[in-house]
Amino acid sequence: MTQDNGKVDMSAVSTRRKQMVNGLRQVHISNYEKSHAEIIMGFGRFVGEKTVQVTLKAGGTRALKANRIFLDTGSRATIDLVPGLIESRPLTHVEVLELNVVPEHLLILGGGPVGLEFAQAMRRFGARVTIIERSQALAHWEDPDVSDGIAQLFHDEGIEILSSSTITCVEGISGQSVTLHVQRGDGETSVQGSHLLIATGRTPNTENMGLEVVGIKTTPSGHVQVNERLETSVPGVWAMGDCAGSPHFTHISFDDFRIVRDNLAGGQRSTTGRQTPSCIFIDPELARVGLNESEAKRKGISYRLIKIPMLAVLRTRTLGETRGFLKALISDDDRILGFIGFGVGSGDLLPVVQLAMSAGLPYTAIGSLIIAHPTFSEGLQSLFSTGPLKK
Structure with a gap:
């Protein structure tokens, strides 16, 4: 997306972004239409028990009553009270x-x-x-x-x-x-x-929603107060995603939905002890799941360390991008406590490690796999074939 003079054409960048967003939006709208769910565009506010009044974007208002209400209002960028900001x-x-x-x-x-x-x-x-x-x-x-x-x-x-x-x-x-x-x-x-x-930082979108009208409690930071099943202080009202104080990731908001959905169907899922993978999409990527060294030391958790440079991941040599490293924290009984990848393709390495962590498998279970060469995943074999050092 460059012009003839070699400079970036930001209008073309913006156009491509809009096309991507519009395409994704259309996918979601189509899914709603197939489910026969009704979408009402506007600002909702509690005005009474199990009653929400919506100020419609098209003008006017509409009152809605329901036995089950779900809050997923997200968050916005925090703007600190600095003079002139x-x-x-x-x-x-x-x-x-x-x-x-x-x-x-x-x-x-x-x-x-x-x-x-x-x-x-x-x-x-x-x-x-x-x-x-x-x-x-x-x-x-x-x-x-x-x-x-x-x-x-x-x-x-x-x-x-x-x-x-x-x-x-x-x-x-x-x-x-x-x-x-x-x-x-x-x-x-x-x-x-x-x-x-x-x-x-982020500020939850919970203001002016009439939460106090029906007794929905919030935390000092303004998030909706929920328990491990994402139930609010008012029966029949749930909150999920950013507004409920969950880690601010799209994939966590989606898991919040699954917790509420499964529990409504008779399940026993909760937010307690769940994995929170993350990936920062700089180049090369930074991906992590579980404990890092700083957290383990602060919590007094004993661990052993495995670490290799990305240069040891042969796929990086074929791409000419060898910066960074992979490392993992290993417990005394050989379970994986945490994984950090700072290097190209690191985000795609997370699921294998997460599965091993969820199943309580020893790190050697990954190290003994036969992994296709040359792939990024081969780096996990190199990492977990390395003997951990006591920390």
């Missing part, structure tokens, strides 16, 4: 996808998944990119070798990183010119850019 009209993950131009200099608040993915994408489109992160490291919840690896990756691609930085004031308008006043250590500096992207 709201007034600067910053981009969120929604608006940045609608850009028709490559930002001259994109400033990104936050070094989490959203910030990391857009930082690399926009840098590769040709923008100058600066990440401002309040913690000491990008992806600070991960182990130091992961955070350091991402920092080196971004450094090599020319992405600027301001860590341990707090925004004190914002001036200007995103899309024109914006200046951030930044507190770093004992001093203050400023950084100027053309666009500003907010990626500092």
Whole structure:
């Protein structure tokens, strides 16, 4: 998607995105039509027991009554109460996808998944990119070798990183010119850019829904309070996904639905102890399931470590992308406690490891498999054929 002069054609990028989104939306709409479910577009609010009033997008209102009500209202980007921030009209993950131009200099608040993915994408489109992160490291919840690896990756691609930085004031308008006043250590500096992207967290969409009218409790963070079966404090009302405080992943929201569905059919499923796989789609990918070293140490869990460089995964050599590593935490009885993949194709390695973890299989069960050569999965054989080291 480049023009003759070699620059990225963002209008073509935007068009392709819209085509993809519209295609997926049509799939979902078709599924609804086949199920004969009714879709009502509008804003719903509890006005009484088992009663929701919808302010319709097309105008007017409509009252709905039901014995079972399910809340899945999602979340939105958090915009902190920093002087001038709201007034600067910053981009969120929604608006940045609608850009028709490559930002001259994109400033990104936050070094989490959203910030990391857009930082690399926009840098590769040709923008100058600066990440401002309040913690000491990008992806600070991960182990130091992961955070350091991402920092080196971004450094090599020319992405600027301001860590341990707090925004004190914002001036200007995103899309024109914006200046951030930044507190770093004992001093203050400023950084100027053309666009500003907010990626500092998520806020649940639970305001003004009349939850208090029917006694639905919320947590201090504003999420709907639920038990392990995703039941709210009011019988006949369930909540799932981001608004219920579940890990903010599409696949977790889908599992929330399965928990509610199966329990309504007489099952006994819950959120307790379930796996939470994740993948950050930078290049190369960062994938994880289970414990990392930092968590194991904090919880006092004994483990042994297996780690190999991605260079040992022969498929990476055929692609010319050998950066990163694979590692796993092994229990004293040889079960897999956690897996981290920082390298090309890492996300696709998760299901095999998850299955072994769910079944309580020893790590050697994967190491003894015959795996097609040369595939990314062959890296699991290399990893789990390695003797673990005591930590």
